[in-house]
């Protein structure tokens with residue numbers, strides 16, 4: 089009871105500070121429940137970048153990882169962007185540096201550099217196009233077919249995009265997210281077998297995306313209405329939309345970070361959601377706690393600033409991302 093009162097007291101304090109500081113709280117779908125509960129908007133990378141660009145508030149408190157807060161600062165340069173913990177990084181965004189990208193581009197003059205939003209601002213400044221998991225296919229389709237593409241940094245998203253677009257001239261950087269790479273075909277297969285009739289939602293960063301698509305195409309996991317019939321590769325917000333539109337009583341196996349299950353279950357009573365792997369937790373996303381949210385607002389601390397020269401170069405690629413898809 090006392091613990092519940094403390095949680096409620098912290099929540100009220102955050103909401104009071106948020107209004108005193110003229111702040112909007114944006115939270116990624118992987119945030120812990122108590123952080124999602126105080127947010128003005130919870131969504132995927134694309135939705136969060138859009139909200140950051142549109143907000144009228146003077147401050148953006150970004151509950152997600154560092155590259156996401158940088159993106160918010162780039163699209164809203166006149167706002168003060170805060171992150172509750174500046175150490176909240178991302179293994180995928182760390183897998184390529186701006187120097188490595190410049191060197192790669194140097195070996196492929198004329199190629200278009202397409203980078204996932206999970207990259208640092210320095211890397212984004214080197215890109216022609218930025219994309220998220222929800223519009224990567226549309227972004228690649230918007231590039232003339234005869235232009236070579238350097239896709240970075242996620243190799244599983246890259247190979248999924250190459251497969252869907254049918255392009256042969258895509259070179260893919262060998263980066264990965266430790267969380268999604270760790271969701272194995274064995275995890276998924278055993279979960280699907282334990283939930284007959286369940287639909288299967290998979291994030292394109294998962295290492296099991298290609299093997300699962302191959303297996304489904306070869307007729308594995310049964311027919312329509314089972315996982316093969318209901319397999320969908322989606323961004324986190326695409327998963328939310330798909331779950332919302334499904335019939336009452338639907339069941340889902342969800343292959344992404346487990347934080348998304350809180351919102352899925354809350355918004356869809358009467359439907360069942362199971363993680364493909366209980367281990368799929370992003371330690372960086374989980375570094376953002378309600379206490380750090382409160383302290384960031386209280387002390388107005390941990391501002392994320394991108395140097396203006398870097399921001400103006402990165403903005404071009406981000407603008408293309410926001411316009412497409």
Ligand code: 13P
Pocket residue numbers: 117131132133134206220221222265293322323324325345
């Ligand atoms: P979404 O854009 O689908 O939310 O994914 C972001 C991310 O970090 C996935 O790990």
Ligand code: SF4
Pocket residue numbers: 153177178179180181206265266267268345370371372373
């Ligand atoms: Fe980065 Fe992976 Fe965490 Fe997403 S889940 S923020 S890609 S480390």
